[in-house]
Amino acid sequence: MNLRTLSAVAAVLALAGLTGASTAHAVPGTVSGDGGNRIGVLRANGDAHVKEGGLSATWVKEHDNVKQVTLSGNRIGVLTGDGVAWVKEGGLSASWVREADDVKQIALSGNRIGVLKDNGDAYVKEGGLSATWVKEADKVKELELSRNRIGIVKGNGDAYVKEGGLSATWVREHDNVIGIDLAGNRIGVLTADGVAWVKEGGLSASWVREHDDVIQLELSGNRIGVVTDRGNAYVKEGGLSARWVHEYTHTIQIALSGKRIGVLKGDGDARVKEGDLSARWVLEANNVTELALS
Template identity: 70%
Template sequence: MAALASLGVVAATGTAAATVSGDGGNRIGVLTGGGDAYVKEGGLSAGWIHELAGVRQVALSGDRIGVLTNSGDAYVKEGGLSAGWVHELAGVKQIALSGNRIGVLTNSGNAYVKEGGLSAGWVQQEAGVKELELSGNRIGIVKQSGEALVKEGGLSAGWVSELNNVIGLDLSGLRIGVLTAGGDAYVKEGGLSAGWIHELANVKQLELSGNRIGVVTGGGDAYVKEGGLSAGWVHELAGVTQIALSGNRIGVLTGGGDAYVKEGGLSAGWIHELGGVTELALS
């Protein structure tokens, strides 16, 4: 199985990659060990549709699906699961989707975002970037230096510095989450200059969706909280390498490559989705 840093999760010992959480859609995506991307739509027991082979990242948002191939080509489709692919850019190491925005991070560390149709023009956001995140009208980056910055509004809006010594960033609505190099997870809510709330220590992945916050600890325990930033944690599962959130869904990937998703409350039962999985994404 690939290392955590290549699975679209935030690892305290590696470089962060794209978020794998959504904001209330009904799609589930997986990437298998052989590099095959599958997506399902509807209920947790719906059938899988094979999307593409030779894939190393899958991203979901609304009715859009994005993939990054092993050769570094970013593709996005819009509409049904069997819609045709549109080639977005070559030389890419991360893709991000949110609403009608598409973001890519190139191998040279340049972050670009487009807004509108799949063939819209790119707007360069920043150079020297190691992670790019999108949510609504917010764009977030982590610089190679470890500085996290977020902008709000148009693609040419100005950046606000959020925190230094950051290895992972996640955005959802009015919430911003960061994971520091020391494994501390912080979340803020409201404006870009709001104060931080320390959520948990010894964290290796942080994910946000709506009013839920999810973490995977250094020991492989997945926890989720719902409500305010100081709400209590609910233990979801042990032996976890990745967590994903979307609306009232929670997904986890175990160390053995099994993907599970639950729907409803934090203590709902798990549904086994697929084995041999290296990445899980929700929309």
């Protein structure tokens, strides 16, 4: 069972009142985008499907035996059950390129691809799908990408971010971290006590405490989303001190991209809305274990 599945189970237990409100479980991996028009789902049977266009567009089966799906622009990445990371670029029917083996997490952003290997080594490549890998760090438990930033969480809970080229210098951002997310000039971390923190601006900007009792934090553009250990999904839009809007209940995952918000319910229903925070929800798929937006 991977970390995402564990956090989903923990969220369901929290909904049932079977676990304490102070226990936080991060949802790792890149599930949010920057305003694209693609939606991806991972079904309970391991099939990954992606649609492009409106919320009622037709699903295309992309790959089977998948345990993670991620989207960025016109790229799709999947991690299969045997630890192989695959990426395609272009249309939904483009050919897959085998990127790396022995992988436990894949991340995409713009023209960058990142993989976290089973041994904790994090690698990133920039450019085409056949570009050369650069080792970024070791002893890593989560890797995140956002345009010209790379973020990692080390095994000891320290979070680091670098800005610029792949060989830029790491800056230590926070400790006691179980999840990190990046979007534009924002950095978000989820600490082990369930607190979501976000900073905006340079790598040395000040942290703002956004929400408590959180199991997932997601950033996209000027929106921030959280899922609490009670299964409530909230989103705010604008500045870091903007007002939270309650979006859904019984939620185990949230994804953001541009004007789209997606939620995955505990019963496996994936829903997406487009527009303002009070827009109407559209049921996208059933029997879903992961939802991704680009």
